[in-house]
Amino acid sequence: KTRILTGITTSGTPHLGNYVGAIRPAVAASRADDAESFYFLADLHSLIKAQDPARTQRSTLEIAAAWLACGLDPERVWFYRQSDVPEITELTWLLTCVAAKGILNRAHAYKAAVDRNRAEGEDDDAGVNAGLFMYPVLMAADILLFNADRVPVGRDQVQHIEMARDFGQRFNHIYGGEYFRLPEAAIEESVATLPGLDGRKMSKSYDNTIPLFAPRATLRKLVASIVTDSRAPGEPKDADASNVFQLYQAFASDEETAAMRRAFAQGIAWGEAKQQLFERIDAEVAPLRERYETLMARPQDIERLLRDGARRLRAQHATPLLRELREAVGLRDLS
Numbered sequence: 112k113t114r115i116l117t118g119i120t121t122s123g124t125p126h127l128g129n130y131v132g133a134i135r136p137a138v139a140a141s142r143a144d145d146a147e148s149f150y151f152l153a154d155l156h157s158l159i160k161a162q163d164p165a166r167t168q169r170s171t172l173e174i175a176a177a178w179l180a181c182g183l184d185p186e187r188v189w190f191y192r193q194s195d196v197p198e199i200t201e202l203t204w205l206l207t208c209v210a211a212k213g214i215l216n217r218a219h220a221y222k223a224a225v226d227r228n229r230a231e232g233e234d235d236d237a238g239v240n241a242g243l244f245m246y247p248v249l250m251a252a253d254i255l256l257f258n259a260d261r262v263p264v265g266r267d268q269v270q271h272i273e274m275a276r277d278f279g280q281r282f283n284h285i286y287g288g289e290y291f292r293l294p295e296a297a298i299e300e301s302v303a304t305l306p307g308l309d310g311r312k313m314s315k316s317y318d319n320t321i322p323l324f325a326p327r328a329t330l331r332k333l334v335a336s337i338v339t340d341s342r343a344p345g346e347p348k349d350a351d352a353s354n355v356f357q358l359y360q361a362f363a364s365d366e367e368t369a370a371m372r373r374a375f376a377q378g379i380a381w382g383e384a385k386q387q388l389f390e391r392i393d394a395e396v397a398p399l400r401e402r403y404e405t406l407m408a409r410p411q412d413i414e415r416l417l418r419d420g421a422r423r424l425r426a427q428h429a430t431p432l433l434r435e436l437r438e439a440v441g442l443r444d445l446s
């Protein structure tokens with residue numbers, strides 16, 4: 112079976128981008144018989160940016176409930192919280208000690224922080240925590256611990272998968288064994304990157320998101336606030352340059368999308384285009400929203416599910432592999 116792994120960082124409320132880019136395709140893929148899926152709440156990753164305990168806890172619950180409301184079946188897939196599997200952090204250290212620092216210097220997230228600092232005339236590493244620098248190693252541990260073969264990611268994450276391959280390969284080479292299968296990055300060409308309210312990528316870190324389960328009235332208001340150009344009704348509009356159109360496309364059938372493209376060319380008013388967008392999103396999300404609210408009312412059930420998931424996962428995958436790795440590097444056998 113192909114092992115597929117997807118995580119969502121618990122750094123805020125799940126949004127339409129997370130749904131279209133990760134949750135919807137992942138739940139669809141998990142229904143295939145030849146797949147074994149690993150879905151996790153990346154709470155250790157969230158500490159790099161979000162150092163607010165209440166927010167991390169709330170986000171963990173919301174993202175877990177979102178996965179479940181969208182149809183993830185915890186009987187069929189591995190569903191867990193990253194910090195419930197301490198083997199991930201232990202493996203992170205083993206990989207840290209084979210990872211070349213020079214490779215980490217080139218990681219996009221770290222380089223972007225350095226570039227920002229340089230642009231502002233600051234020291235390269237001002238305000239950068241070592242967690243941001245080490246992030247690719249933690250991600251490699253997420254992947255290699257479960258020997259995931261396929262990791263569906265956006266283009267910006269491909270580099271991290273390559274690093275995971277590199278660290279896994281080095282470990283195999285240094286300790287002379289096939290301890291890790293090397294993962295492939297699966298770039299989902301068909302999966303769109305959704306723009307946020309301000310036109311940049313929709314992201315929890317940019318605070319420009321439309322929450323997946325915003326109440327209907329809030330959803331309408333947020334859709335109405337998406338930035339557009341100032342073309343008046345009747346003036347032809349460029350569908351491909353429009354955030355409203357890109358969002359519409361992610362929720363509409365091919366025919367509906369083609370019709371909307373024509374309407375843009377004919378100069379549909381922004382208010383009308385946004386109303387149609389709101390209706391499409393709401394039609395898809397409304398039934399899920401109801402399930403989400405039911406789930407959120409019973410946090411103890413979600414908690415139990417996550418703990419059970421982690422317990423089984425550790426017993427079946429994580430603990431046996433770590434035992435082998437500890438022996439490989441010369442540490443004491445804990446069993």
Ligand code: ATP
Pocket residue numbers: 118119120121122128129130131132133263264265303304305306312313314315316317
């Ligand atoms: P953060 O800003 O905290 O990094 P994020 O909202 O950008 O968070 P992640 O938690 O890093 O999202 O990503 C979880 C998953 O959601 C990933 O698979 C990612 O590709 C997907 N995703 C995030 N934002 C978008 C978006 N705007 N469009 C499509 N997919 C997205």
